[in-house]
Amino acid sequence: MSIRNAFAIMVGKTTRWGLHTFFKGGSSYPGMITQKLDPTVLGALSKDYEVVIVTGTNGKTLTTALTYQVLKQKYPDIITNPTGANMLQGIISTFLQHHSYTKNDKKKVAILEVDEASLVHVTKYVKPKAIVFTNVFRDQMDRYGEIYTTYQLMVDGAALAPDALIVSNGDAPIFNSKETVNKRVYFGFDHLPDGEMQAHYNTDGVLCPQCHHILHYKFISYSNLGKYYCPHCGFKRPELTYRMTDIMKMDHQSSRFVIDGEPFEIMIGGQYNIYNALAAYSIGRIFDVTPDEIRTGFQSAKRVFGRQEIINIDDKEITVNLVKNPVGLNQVLDMIARDPEPFSLVSILNANAADGTDVSWIWDADYESITDMNIKQITVSGERVEDIKIRLEVAGVPEEDLQVVPGIADLITSFKNAPTKKIHVLATYTAVLQLRKELANQHYIEGGM
Structure with missing residues (x-):
């Protein structure tokens, strides 16, 4: 390991310690700092x-x-990198977290x-x-x-x-x-x-x-x-x-x-x-x-972030499913259709950089299949709530049967008032993050990830 490698790793580990100690987060930032100090540091960390x-x-x-x-x-x-920090700086941060100066x-x-x-x-x-x-x-x-x-x-x-x-x-x-x-x-x-x-x-x-x-x-x-x-x-x-x-x-x-x-x-x-x-x-x-x-x-193996993750809110069982493209959404729809109990459905659509800014993919997904499911209430939410509302109306859901709740905080209240115990949530990546952050703020889960 070169002197430059060692210095970059030391700074990265110190940055990570500070972020996790005082701010309770920072999964990729230490990797970004370390990589800037030494672009080759990943080779030294992973060797x-x-x-x-x-x-x-x-x-x-x-x-x-x-x-x-x-x-x-x-x-x-x-x-492993369980938080989904799957780009270069996140990978470096993963190795930093586990780096030890002691050999075994x-x-x-x-x-x-x-x-x-x-x-x-x-x-x-x-x-x-x-x-x-x-x-x-x-x-x-x-x-x-x-x-x-x-x-x-x-x-x-x-x-x-x-x-x-x-x-x-x-x-x-x-x-x-x-x-x-x-x-x-x-x-x-x-x-x-x-x-x-x-x-x-x-x-x-x-x-x-x-x-x-x-x-x-x-x-x-x-x-x-x-x-x-x-x-x-x-x-x-x-x-x-x-x-x-x-x-x-x-x-x-x-x-x-x-x-x-x-x-x-x-x-x-x-x-x-x-x-x-x-x-x-x-x-x-x-x-x-x-x-x-x-x-x-x-x-x-436990259920991971947004992959049929179950969160309990009072007497409600919320199953969160990350959706981001037509094939993935269709498979999730096929999966929830197998639920033998009646349920409520919530679709949260965002279009930030991490989601993909083009939401035209929703028109290639088989939302029409939900009209055959045992769904007692359908709610739409998110920053692109109007897009998903129109898509579901075209799929055959009457406008009067759609509950529109744009804000995430209000969405938590709607969960509590749902007519069914089970609620299946379909959410894009940043929508899952926002939902988890609000659930953490209301003390239903720990942390936002």
Whole structure:
């Protein structure tokens, strides 16, 4: 470690201590200060770690959390970035938090969620053992552009660590669309019999990347994910190394399924989260974690920020779901539709930089499906409340049945007055932050994150 490395780390650790001691926060700022003092500091901070990176448009946070719990069963000296600070300064802050001047002989592991566009900045200094590609769906068009632009960012980031193994979702055609300098293995679903179908017309990424004809599928799990093939040129899904072969139970709160002949359960609902568990399982096996240890890891995992997070307000049970793009929202809608009890629905729409300033994505989501659910009250809120109000009216919700509550503080009051015990909240990223801050102010939760 150079003198410059050591000085930057010392300043960063001191900054972090001050922020957490006196202001109870500051997850990325220490990393920003440290990086300004020494742009190469991440290499020095991470050099003693075996690193796994998780990236993709959807599922990063939960996949990271599950993988952390899986690897923790065998490698107790493990760190992660649970607050979602997934850009360069947040990654530096994570290593700063756990940096010690005392050496030990234990194997040190880091499992890191990394923003797709930030991957290239992280792998410039960190050389991971594996990089998980969860999926690529249309997300934050103002920032990323189309899905192929996002995927190129991921490929470019992985290429800076050519020895890293790419562990990717084999059911996503885009991940088989181009050669990479990295070796690749694939995980995916094999739980349905072969049939013959095509994806819905309003689905991205369904053209064959080789000949540009429409892809066909033996089965589809959701969106454009499934056992795809091109009848025109022979392009098809690659061989899967890790396979989910049976879904034994799936409801709005949990799932039981079989991977490589072994049964597993996660205490979070939705088919999309089985993919996240499959990704975590894949990394576990690469790190020689046994199926029994993986089961224990899955059972140890807790619901994380905005991912079916349950918050109790008096006698109400609030389930908070982060939504940010059409595919993710559709999967959340499919999940809450499985709730057997009547519930109230709250949709909070913001359009800040962290959410994506373009809210046109709400028009590609299947809000029409809510008219068939057992919903007793629908409330709209957020800085773009008029946009979501109009969208739900077009979806078939009568204007007189929509409760409009723009302010977050007033929204808490509306929760208490809801006609049902259960309330499902759909909120964009900054809306979740604002909601949690107000809940903390009213002493329903600790802290704002």
